[in-house]
Amino acid sequence: MNDVTNFQDLFKKSVLHLDAFRNVSYVDILLSLLASFGIGLFIFYIYRKTFRGVxxxxxxxxxxxxxxxITSLIIMTISTNIVLSLGMVGALSIVRFRTAVKDPLDIVYMFWAISAGIATGAQLYPVALIGSLAVGAALLWLSRRKLREQPYLLIIRHSDAAAQNVRTALSKFTYTLRSKTVRKDMIELTVELRLRDDNTSFVNQLSEIEGVSDVSLINYTGDYAQ
Incomplete structure (x- = not known):
């Protein structure tokens, strides 16, 4: 019973004392906003340096x-009053974002920005700073790793007479046939290759085969080409 009474008293005090903002230091507000702005610029820089999209x-x-x-402002707001925190949660619960995120890595940056805003809003500046530096360093390091094979689509249009020579040239690679289209005397092949570097000289060799009309090499990441 005492616990219920204490909670009711706490709730009533929170409702009645809506002037809690008078106790907020303007220096702390400015410091939190400046810290969040600085970390936001750092996220801006890392995203621009590591961007690999189209x-x-x-x-x-x-x-x-x-x-x-904005996240920092929200945290500073809800930390002053329990009623405001409940109202903010209710208001944010009705927000729906319908913008499609094509690159899953963009979600990481969103959570990074939100986490940094929460930390600066709660005045946990060491957590925000050290955490952001660690995440930024990890993203920079991972973006420069070139050990991962890159997927490519190779499109070849050739005649029936050049089919054997094309198969012989492709046997040097590990590939997966994605599609084959036959139009009268012309055949169009679409195969998936995985290359570790940017050596594309084999495209010129394929185009020099007699009977090959054109060769296209497209680097792609899932559902869009670049």
Whole structure:
């Protein structure tokens, strides 16, 4: 019974004392906003350096800076009053984001910006700074690793007479046939290759085979080409 009474008293005090903002230090507010802005700029820089997609979007990258600052504001707001925190949770629960995220790595940056905003809003500056430096260093290191094979689509259009020579040339690689289209005397092959470097001289060798009309090599990541 005492626990219920204490909770009711706490809730009533929180409702009645909505002037809790008077006790908030303006220096702390400015410091949190500056810290979140600085870390947001760091996220902005790391995203631009490690971007490997098709088209870089400046506006999308700017959202990480603003997301960090806005999250910091939310944390500072809900930490002052329990009623405001409940209201904020209710308001945010009705928000629905329907923008499709094509690259799963973008979700990492979103969570990074939100986590940094939470840490700066709670005035846990060492956590925000050290954590952001660690995440940024990991992303930079992973983005420069070139041991992973890159997937490519190789499209070859050739005549029936050149089919054997094309198969012989392709036997040097480990590939997967994705499609084969036959149009009268022309055959179009689409195969998937995985290469460890940017050596594409074999494309010129394939194009020099008699009966091959054209050869295209496309680097792709899942459902879009680049």
């Amino acid at each position: 088209v870089y979007s400046y506006n999308y990258n700017v959202t990480f800076v603003l997301m960090t600052m």
